Amino acid sequence: MRYIIIGAGAVGGTVGGRLAQAGREVVLVARGPHLTALREQGLRLRVPEGESAHRLPAVDGPGPLGELRPDDVLALAVKTQDTVAALDTWAGVPVAGGGTAAERLPLVCLQNGVESGRLALRRFRRVYGVCVWLPSTFVEPGVVSAAGAPLTGVLHLGRVPHGTDDTARRIAADLADAHFEAPVVPDVARWQYAKLLANLGNALEAVSGPMVGEAAQALLARVRAEGEAVLDAAGIAYASAEEQRAARGDKVTLVPLDGGPRAGGSSWQSLVRGTGTIEADYLNGEIVLLGRLHGVPTPLNELLQRLANTFAREGRPAGSLSVVELVELADEAVRHGGRPPSRS
Structure with a gap:
């Protein structure tokens, strides 16, 4: 699976950086000075083991990617007030083989609160909620810090509004290889x-x-x-x-x-x-x-x-x-x- 991190800030940048460290394919979506820094210097990820730089594809939207892949996972990590704009941008993007992102791809909401999952279900068929327990900081363009150890975070994961499936379990397995614990639960809203x-x-x-x-x-x-x-x-x-x-x-x-x-x-x-x-x-x-x-x-x-x-x-x-x-x-x-x- 390829992870497209929509909003590569504190949470998105940490998850994307850790997944990249674990050998997963990652694309970062950002804007402004942060995007410029990601393109010029890579993502600088500060964690207890030290600082590392990750030269990952960084884009400002779906345009540079062309058609999305059937194995793409859209990880939505913008603030909730920016959710509708992000959904508008990504829902209609074509996927290789036919259909759109909203019809074919899983959307994982890596966000605080409970509203984003409801907003996403209006557009996307397959929405996954995450209870994000991930202390991380983003205040400098291109740099994300996550001070948690021995795990970087605990991310309860499940379908919205409820349930689990094989996609959730595959995502959780990737996260487990990337310094997270990701329990797959049928009642993710209760944790959120x-x-x-x-x-x-x-x-x-x-x-x-x-x-x-x-x-x-x-x-x-x-x-x-x-x-x-x-x-x-x-x-x-x-x-x-x-x-x-x-x-x-x-x-x-x-x-x-x-x-x-x-x-x-x-x-x-x-x-x-x-x-x-x-x-x-x-x-x-x-x-x-x-x-x-x-x-x-x-x-x-x-x-x-x-x-x-x-x-x-x-x-x-x-x-x-x-x-x-x-x-x-x-x-x-x-x-x-x-x-x-x-x-x-």
């Missing part, structure tokens, strides 16, 4: 919703920095509790903390990397790179949506969604809102039921 709860803190970290200290941890717990209340009200199952610990154990332990950047979550990285967008609508915003559908107040997640979007849109520095200020805003949001208080 558990990861969604963990990702509710992404916006918090993005606007206020690392979640250290009692006040930050207490606020994070309140945000997560709000999310759990919403999922429970919606009747949505999610893997328990005990299940997650049993599945991951100490398989992915962070190791300091020589020359590696300060590690931060995907939302923090978006602000650092100044992309102008952030995935909060599909993390905190997923909880807000479900809360509105099922009559559960979500003032804290509404606040974080709004703040993260404001920071991205206005180019405000990551971590520039103090935890003290954020807690005050959170308390105020709860008092006002999630609505911004009047300043008149």
Whole structure:
């Protein structure tokens, strides 16, 4: 199989680089300065064993590839807010022997949240979801860091909306050769919703920095509790903390990397790179949506969604809102039921 990594950033670049190290055929899809760096210098992958450079085909879209191959796997690793544009670009690409990518090729969603799988099913017949447990960083063009050891990540994999098949097992076997564990599960959404709860803190970290200290941890717990209340009200199952610990154990332990950047979550990285967008609508915003559908107040997640979007849109520095200020805003949001208080 040939893996076409659509979005060769932190997650996509790490998975693509590790697969290439394991001898798999990989094509990277990127844009802007990152694409230029990939073409000129190759993908520089920093992992606990050291840094390596991988001269892989790098393209800005399907055009340079011509017809796709029947053995291609499309690995979608863009942020969820960029999913529709990526689907529009790749769904209609012809595949050798007849048909299109949407009709014939597997699409693997290597993304946070739960929305991308639903979006993809509107276009692609064969969609696979992944619960991405992969600490990785992309803040410099051409360079991706992944500090996990002894495994780089744990990637629960399954069909969307449910089930398994031989394609999932073949992909999992390739990932297992590439420093990942990839359990093939029939209920991947249950793992993705558990990861969604963990990702509710992404916006918090993005606007206020690392979640250290009692006040930050207490606020994070309140945000997560709000999310759990919403999922429970919606009747949505999610893997328990005990299940997650049993599945991951100490398989992915962070190791300091020589020359590696300060590690931060995907939302923090978006602000650092100044992309102008952030995935909060599909993390905190997923909880807000479900809360509105099922009559559960979500003032804290509404606040974080709004703040993260404001920071991205206005180019405000990551971590520039103090935890003290954020807690005050959170308390105020709860008092006002999630609505911004009047300043008149």
